[in-house]
Amino acid sequence: MTRVRLSVAERRGEMLRAAVEQIEMRGVAAVRVSDVASALGVSNALVLYHFSTKEKLVAAAFAHAAEDDLAHLRKLLGRRTTAVRRLRAAVRWYAPTGRAKGWRLWIEGWAMALREPALREVTRDLDRRWKAALTEVIAQGVAAGEFRCPDPAASALRLTALLDGLAVQLTSYDGAVSRARARAWADEALARELGLDRRALTAPAR
Numbered sequence: 001m002t003r004v005r006l007s008v009a010e011r012r013g014e015m016l017r018a019a020v021e022q023i024e025m026r027g028v029a030a031v032r033v034s035d036v037a038s039a040l041g042v043s044n045a046l047v048l049y050h051f052s053t054k055e056k057l058v059a060a061a062f063a064h065a066a067e068d069d070l071a072h073l074r075k076l077l078g079r080r081t082t083a084v085r086r087l088r089a090a091v092r093w094y095a096p097t098g099r100a101k102g103w104r105l106w107i108e109g110w111a112m113a114l115r116e117p118a119l120r121e122v123t124r125d126l127d128r129r130w131k132a133a134l135t136e137v138i139a140q141g142v143a144a145g146e147f148r149c150p151d152p153a154a155s156a157l158r159l160t161a162l163l164d165g166l167a168v169q170l171t172s173y174d175g176a177v178s179r180a181r182a183r184a185w186a187d188e189a190l191a192r193e194l195g196l197d198r199r200a201l202t203a204p205a206r
Helices: 008-026 033-040 044-051 054-077 083-094 101-113 117-143 152-172 179-194 198-202
Strands: none
Touching: 008 033, 008 044, 008 054, 008 101, 033 044, 033 054, 044 054, 054 083, 054 101, 054 117, 083 117, 083 152, 083 179, 083 198, 101 117, 101 152, 117 152, 117 179, 152 179, 179 198
């Protein structure tokens, strides 16, 4: 079958999506350039032409996944509703389910980031931008008088730290905690950081 000729940007995007899928399937340490090439029906040389090394391909794949996650976060936080409802939607989406491949990808990334400077920059940037986005919406809620929070940045840090830790428990240790309990804890943590009763998280918008 004749392959459609793609632009350089389209080809790179195709390779990055394939690399993310292969990393989710095999893990960072086990994935090879040939796995990505085989998945796309192209040569190893073509993949290396675009990324030169496996390490650069992996770092670019994580950056691609990070931008997808951040785009979805911006969509959730940009809704025309209260800050409380936007924050709950973001926390509910971020919270681990125990089956999401995305969390396996990021746990792999955190582990590899200890040894790979390029990947460490990607994961650090994603973490910083997540916290900044949550901090901004918490501050908006405070300014609108929806709730009180003396330190939005600290609240964002505590929330993401809890969710990251729950992700490790749910993804790595089967049965350590149920999905329902993890979701309840996430809601309780959000309500506590905003100084609200948990029931306020689901109250109709006024």
